[in-house]
Amino acid sequence: MPPRRKLVCALLKRVPQSGRQRTVLVAVAAVVAVGVAAIAVGAMRGSPGELPVAGFPDGPVNAQALADMVIRVDASGHDPHAVRVEVDGEPVAGTIEGDTVVVRPGPRTEGEHQFTATVPGGFLSGGPSTSKSFAVDATAPVVLITATPPMTSYRQPFVVRGTVQGAQQVTLGTKPITPAADGAFELTMPHAPVGAEVKAVDAAGNVTTVPVNAAVDIPRTRAVHVTAHAWSHDGLRESVLDLARTGRIDTVQLDIKDEDGVIGYDSQVPLARESGAATTIYDAPVALRQLHDMGLRVVGRIVAFRDPKVAEWAWHSGRRDWVVQNVSGQPYSSHYGPIAFTNFANPEIRRYNIDLAAEAAKLGFDDIMYDYVRRPDGPLSQMQFPGSTTDPTTSIAEFLHESRDPVHQAGAVLGAAVFGIASTRPEQIAQDIPMIAKYVDYVAPMLYPSHWNPGEYGVANPNSQPYDIIFASLGDFIRLTEGTGAEVIPWLQDFSLGVTYGPAQVQAQIDASLAVGIDSYILWSPTVRYHL
Missing domain, CATH: 1.10.287 (Helix Hairpins)
Known part of the structure; x- marks a missing residue:
């Protein structure tokens, strides 16, 4: 008692x-x-006090923040092992660090949740405790981008329209977007964005990103190849312009940098000037103005890695890692010359070609098309690419990826000339067509009938059967580029090599292209004389 x-x-x-x-x-x-x-x-x-706690957010948390959430209960003056922790009335195990109980709430459903921590008390009294609530919001904002019709140029102003719901902050790249009360927004940019996305973030940190695809429709291309020297020749230039005046072509492919590494105009790219590659064969602004005034598009061709001018300059100025080498560490020689190929794995070589491309696009070239965007012919085992960290095929595709944004930002379409055999033998020259097609607006396969071996695609004599070989090989390129967004614009043959080519053979190739649904082409003649 x-x-x-x-x-x-x-x-x-x-x-x-x-x-x-x-x-x-x-x-x-x-x-x-x-x-x-x-x-x-x-x-x-003996009345209980409040246990100090830390780690609660100021607002709602998303799934990732919840997974990272750590609550610390300060049990100083008490036995931390005796602290009872519950979330929504269910016990939650914690770990002990000195006088602190460390608790991770673990996965929780959306909505409010209650956290309590208590030290058990004695007769007629409870121990100290604390109780706090937190909210989980795992629902990301909703962003809908209104589809925009394709543009005809990356130089056009671009309007982004859409709606967003449940966001606290909305941006397009670095530009803030302020939606209307109903969530609608519209933002006009001076030119088509490159790799841009609308990003919406809510109070809990949930993020929704939606890419903004500025699709550019490449107009029909019926082009002929023109060298720098041909453009500077009155007769040859006029013969090309006559094709345009009579409606037989709508595009001119004009060389920027040729197979010798010579730049046809007075480029201001530092390496072009230092190496002596820049010339004054033609005046680029004047040529572009004349062609544009006639309603023609201009494709600027840059021979990328076959570049004797820079390769020789680099080798003799001590920059030997800029050059493709053989297993002995000497320049890899081939039928292109003793020092012909620059090293596509070298950052300076990549930058040189990209700088030329961006400069030309800013001058007004409508397209930039890389040629010789590949490794040299020959056994790969006999070549070295100093500094390379991946295989040549991947490295070539990465170069085109690096080129895409600078070229688009400068206002031009990006294309890549590729070997016809790349459709079936990509490793032979490091041109993987599906990989390349992801990073360009179009691929331009060189399907010259004279370059195929007898029996390719089941065609007994490709050089004498231009329709058949173009029809078969072009169908392969269409298949390989499907789903990449890249178009196919074939190079067709207008020169004689083993078989005489004239209007009938050229037309047969054009007809084969039309038969597979392609109404574009670029004709190649080394003499710049065409049969149209």
């Missing part, structure tokens, strides 16, 4: 049944009251 109860009973037994009973009962009541008060005071003195 508790001491206070014993005391009360003893007092009652000692009191006779007399007039003093009332007084004694009052005294007893007072004692009881004192005891109760003492208990109450004791309870107040």
